[in-house]
Amino acid sequence: MTQGRSLFVGIDVGTTLTKAGVVDLKGTELAHAAVPTIWQREPTGGHARPDDLFAGAVAAISEVLAKVPAGDVLGVGVTSLAETVVLVDRAGSAVGPAIAWYDARAADDHAQLRSDFGAERFGQATGLGTSQIPTIATLRWIMRNVADARRATSVLSVAEWVVYRLGGDLAAEASLASRTGALSVATRQWWTEAFDWAGVRHTIFPEVRWAGASFGRAHDLSRGLERLEGTALTVAGHDHPCASVGIGVSQQNQVMDDCGTAEALIRAVPMRPDLDLAAGLPLGIMVGCHVLPGHYSMMGGFPFGLELIHVLEQFGVASHHGLTDLDAPALALGLLQASVTVGPTGVTVGPTGSSPIFTPVRAGGKTSVEPERAWWGALASAVAGSRLLLDALERLGGPIAEVRMSGGWSRNPLLMTLKSEVFPELSYPVVKEAGTRGAALLASLTAGAYSDVVEFPDPELELISPAIAGAGRDNPSQGSL
Numbered sequence: 001m002t003q004g005r006s007l008f009v010g011i012d013v014g015t016t017l018t019k020a021g022v023v024d025l026k027g028t029e030l031a032h033a034a035v036p037t038i039w040q041r042e043p044t045g046g047h048a049r050p051d052d053l054f055a056g057a058v059a060a061i062s063e064v065l066a067k068v069p070a071g072d073v074l075g076v077g078v079t080s081l082a083e084t085v086v087l088v089d090r091a092g093s094a095v096g097p098a099i100a101w102y103d104a105r106a107a108d109d110h111a112q113l114r115s116d117f118g119a120e121r122f123g124q125a126t127g128l129g130t131s132q133i134p135t136i137a138t139l140r141w142i143m144r145n146v147a148d149a150r151r152a153t154s155v156l157s158v159a160e161w162v163v164y165r166l167g168g169d170l171a172a173e174a175s176l177a178s179r180t181g182a183l184s185v186a187t188r189q190w191w192t193e194a195f196d197w198a199g200v201r202h203t204i205f206p207e208v209r210w211a212g213a214s215f216g217r218a219h220d221l222s223r224g225l226e227r228l229e230g231t232a233l234t235v236a237g238h239d240h241p242c243a244s245v246g247i248g249v250s251q252q253n254q255v256m257d258d259c260g261t262a263e264a265l266i267r268a269v270p271m272r273p274d275l276d277l278a279a280g281l282p283l284g285i286m287v288g289c290h291v292l293p294g295h296y297s298m299m300g301g302f303p304f305g306l307e308l309i310h311v312l313e314q315f316g317v318a319s320h321h322g323l324t325d326l327d328a329p330a331l332a333l334g335l336l337q338a339s340v341t342v343g344p345t346g347v348t349v350g351p352t353g354s355s356p357i358f359t360p361v362r363a364g365g366k367t368s369v370e371p372e373r374a375w376w377g378a379l380a381s382a383v384a385g386s387r388l389l390l391d392a393l394e395r396l397g398g399p400i401a402e403v404r405m406s407g408g409w410s411r412n413p414l415l416m417t418l419k420s421e422v423f424p425e426l427s428y429p430v431v432k433e434a435g436t437r438g439a440a441l442l443a444s445l446t447a448g449a450y451s452d453v454v455e456f457p458d459p460e461l462e463l464i465s466p467a468i469a470g471a472g473r474d475n476p477s478q479g480s481l
Contacts, residue, residue: 005071006449009064009228010246010439011057012239013037013080013158015101018053020060021436022068025449027457029432033063045103050086050094053158054165062224073227075443076166076218077211077236079243079291079435080159082179083135087142087152088161088170096149098158099138106133106141113137113181116197123278125194127178127185127287127296134181140198155204159235160215167219168233172208175237175297178288183208185277185288185296211237211291212445212453234446236439237291240264240299243406245291246438247429248458253401255393257386257423258434259322259415260407263304265389268295269397283392291442292453298397300389304382305409311378315371322411330376331414376414383418390423400424404461406434429459 007030012019019034035056039046057078065073083101086094099105110133113122119130128134135155142149156164157176164170177183177190182198184191188208195202209215215235218228236242244256244266255267268290277287280298290297309319317324369377394400405428409415420426431437441456450456 006444006447007068007071007073008440008444008447008449009061009073009076009231010236010433010436010441010443011061011076011078011159011162012242012433012435012439013053013057013078013162014239014435015081018056018060019433019436020057020064021433021440022064022073023437023440023444024071025444025457027437027441027459029437031064031067032433032436033060033067035059035063039100040097042103042105044105046100047097047103048084048100050098050161053086053098054162057162058222058225061228065224065227073231074449075232075234075440075445075447076163076228077234077439077441077443077446078159078162079236079239079439080157080162080176082157082176082238083132083138084158085135085139085180086156086158086161087149088154088156088164089151090153092164092170094161095151096142096146098161099142101132103138104133106138109137109140110134113140113197119281120278122181123281124276125184125191126181127277128181129281129286135179136181136194136198139182139200143199152204153201154206155200156206157235159237163215163233163235166221166225166228166233168216168235169214171206171215171235173211173215173235173237173291174208174289175211175241175291176235177205177208178297179238180205183289186271186273186275188289209235210289210293211235211242212293212442214446232443232447234443236442238288238297239435240266241268241291241297242438242442243434244268244404244438245441245453245456246434246436246459247404247406247431248456248461249404250292250453250456252397253399255390255400255403256406257403257410257419258406259304259409261303261305262301263382263386263407263409264299264301265386265393266297266299267393267397267400268292269298270294271296280392280396283395284389285392285396287396291438298393300392302385302389307382308378308409311374314374317371317375322407322409322415324375324412326372326375327412327414329372330379331417333372333376379412379415380418383415383422386419387422402427404429406431425463428462430462431459
């Protein structure tokens with residue numbers, strides 16, 4: 001292992017913020033910085049200018065390095081949102097817009113994709129469901145509607161683009177490639193049938209590497225990045241599995257439960273040839289490549305924070321870092337009158353053996369239920385949904401012994417109390433930015449500081465019980481969802 005003051009930089013390009021963090025060999029987070037991720041809004045959603053995405057990363061890196069004056073930077077890892085891509089021409093310049101993952105302009109192409117391939121065949125090849133517009137559908141739209149895009153010779157994810165602009169190789173990373181709808185996940189080879197369908201050349205996506213592999217070294221850097229000259233570079237992959245590495249979820253019997261704007265449950269399982277990649281789709285589970293070499297990522301999720309905000313708005317109650325004024329009265333009500341139980345027929349919300357007693361209020365809806373009961377019911381229903389996803393993950397990948405929590409809503413004492421009734425052991429990693437920490441740790445692998453991910457330092461853990469849930473946490477792990 002490398003000795004001395006060795007530093008590793010992690011960059012996380014998210015939908016709202018582009019973040020940077022620095023960790024040392026012990027995995028200690030030394031500094032953080034964040035700048036807004038700039039999007040150009042449009043009726044269909046929006047797009048980013050590729051140069052703006054890179055400029056945001058440069059600004060975050062420059063700011064965070066200024067906070068850590070001493071030490072040698074040995075590695076840089078970049079993680080990012082998925083689906084959004086940058087088209088690059090032969091000269092290495094970006095052409096056309098980087099269309100946001102949430103943009104809907106390719107909705108008709110997506111519908112055609114579902115019709116032409118069918119959900120089952122598409123899922124068996126890619127591990128993806130059909131609810132999210134994949135990159136390949138957006139790429140088809142771009143090629144028909146953006147003249148400059150036809151000059152493109154390569155397609156890169158956002159993280160791959162940032163690494164390339166830092167001087168790295170023109171290469172793809174497996175977990176991000178899994179979200180394009182253009183990768184045969186089982187073989188980790190590009191799916192040429194999807195290319196033909198989209199009308200793009202078979203060589204437009206570059207070779208696929210694992211997160212933590214070498215993507216070259218930084219060189220010819222702009223002002224403010226001089227400390228990175230010659231530093232080992234890696235693409236740290238899709239932000240969700242990268243964040244799971246950041247909180248120490250690397251074993252098959254562990255799950256990350258990220259409770260943010262959406263809730264996502266993620267686990268890593270070793271790749272095996274007999275796994276049907278489409279088997280989890282009816283259960284709400286997608287399968288792709290993980291950032292851990294040789295592993296699949298199994299991930300399921302649903303709207304979470306947005307639904308809770310809708311409930312709170314009915315009563316004019318605000319939330320602050322996942323805490324509300326309804327938590328204490330709802331907690332007392334819930335413990336006395338109701339519970340979430342797991343039985344042979346599934347998850348029940350309400351007294352044991354009863355039917356669900358509450359349906360969360362939707363946006364624009366009204367309810368005559370008292371605020372604390374409505375709030376308890378909303379969180380209990382959310383817990384029932386996440387428990388069903390956990391059951392699906394167990395069915396597909398075997399027993400789960402530990403769930404590590406992340407995201408702002410995981411601080412909520414009522415949520416944690418309800419989850420503690422039906423979840424395996426819950427723990428709260430004391431990590432400020434899971435995404436940047438995960439990216440930095442994967443960079444340390446690239447730099448040779450560690451030989452395997454199992455050597456990564458585990459973060460400090462706080463075990464969660466109803467008595468301490470939501471109390472005394474000044475440094476919560478914030479997921480990138």
